[in-house]
Amino acid sequence: MRVVRACVCGSDLHPYHRMPASPTGNTMGHEFIGVVEEVGRDVATLKRGGFVIAPFAWSDGTCDFCREGLQTSCRHGGFWNAPGVGGGQAEAVRVPLADGTLVAVPVGEDSIQLPSLLTLSDVLGTGYHAARMAGVNERTTVTVIGDGAVGLMAVLSAKRLGAQRIILMGRHTDRTDLGLEFGATDIVSERGEEGITKVRELTGGDGTHAVLEAVGHMPAYEQAVGIVRPGGVISRVGVPQYEEAPIGFGSLFGANITLTGGPAPVRAYINELLPDILDGRIEPGKVFDRTVSLDETPDGYRAMDDRTALKVLVRP
């Protein structure tokens, strides 16, 4: 698959900080869309020249987990940049289990919708997973913790699922402005205890039914516990940077709080969300605020790490 557009994920910043230098280098990136250049002999449904979206995990599409919509637990699947499998920040990628993994889209590689289609690789599906797992509907009040790209997609997803009240917690005005455009009704820029107090004030003291946690650090989890309504749901899609956390009587149990979420099976959501993009009902591609060439990708990482860019698009 020839990569037409790729991008940098907030989660790419973890190896950017921590991965040891390697003499041979490592492939990077797991969000990409492009054109099928060649197909293996076992591929049945994809054709050379077709435009396709690659989800951030590959999967067979036939096992019980895939049929249940949990492609991230596919019995034969895996993740890009695993040994022997390339990554999306590249000219081209060999795609295992292509029939199960890729989704064909009737657009050309000059489509102005490419940025929005690219969000189906990860960030839109991940925000949507948070909202779906939290059971968001028109009667649900929602708080989204984090104004990064996933948080903003969680706002858009909660809005799409009918939520009337969506509180976005974030401190970067340019990002929270986009959040308002995507459907947030309130912005809370305070964090920690102050942020909790503010959300409780906005909700008659109760907190919100759903809290979509799109950060992954412990203070975000503590904030979620502080603002969820009794009987409500904390739905995490920020990859937890902690293992132990409070879940006892005083945090989750006493008020019947449900904790859910995980790596989003974005493959399960592409068919559902694609028409909204093609018909122009949502424009998630607005999260991209910088474009770099493949050679400039390190600048893209730097910009996201400095918070001078929200999400960087890579154009090979």
Place this chain on the structure above:
Amino acid sequence: MRVVRACVCGSDLHPYHRMPASPTGNTMGHEFIGVVEEVGRDVATLKRGGFVIAPFAWSDGTCDFCREGLQTSCRHGGFWNAPGVGGGQAEAVRVPLADGTLVAVPVGEDSIQLPSLLTLSDVLGTGYHAARMAGVNERTTVTVIGDGAVGLMAVLSAKRLGAQRIILMGRHTDRTDLGLEFGATDIVSERGEEGITKVRELTGGDGTHAVLEAVGHMPAYEQAVGIVRPGGVISRVGVPQYEEAPIGFGSLFGANITLTGGPAPVRAYINELLPDILDGRIEPGKVFDRTVSLDETPDGYRAMDDRTALKVLVRP
């Protein structure tokens, strides 16, 4: 309300061990059924002489939480043995918010169904809450951790909700035998890693969709994490005797595990479960294996603490 039958709860054993001696004494117990002896002037729906069931929490029945079926978070409710409110292991109890709290039942105080009706106060509704919050249905495989009265009620509840495969983890043959009678299909007497391995063997390596945790100690939680299937649910009704526990990538997040449960709003389930008891479709009262008089209640605590009794009925 004159108490006709009460009982001792596994959770009563915590204060039995820990509560400091008091010169005036404390009331105890939160599971009781009996007869209305007198009504306050604000009581509209209950009549003197009527037989009623008291859930383990009192609630107004009118606030938003009550209407949502989360009576344990009622805005004006509370729990027995709170200051100024009595407990169920007594001759009589003053019931606050009686219209919202009590459920009238068309039986006499000589009914042979009293033991089963008494389980609606707590233990049956608590087991049922575990199964309901886990979303158990006919396609769900279930493991129940704990062969105490709540665990056995969780088995009965999973069966009632249609589960075809119910693995009960417990070591006391007399209890697991009752579990088989209530609908368990497999018994696993091993604990810890051995128990996890055994359940995985029984489920093709995957674990079960739902794990109903009816113990509350950390080893039971760790066992639950070890045997839940990817995308599955751990539903806790054993009151956690810990605050911090693993919930990061390696325990819950990576496999999209949902953690749910809490104090059961048993009031919400009485109307649903009552007909099953009155019509004889279920006989949860079988969990009582000893009866004591009010004066003998300390012997009842001792017997449950020694594990020589499964659940003790108190007959004032």
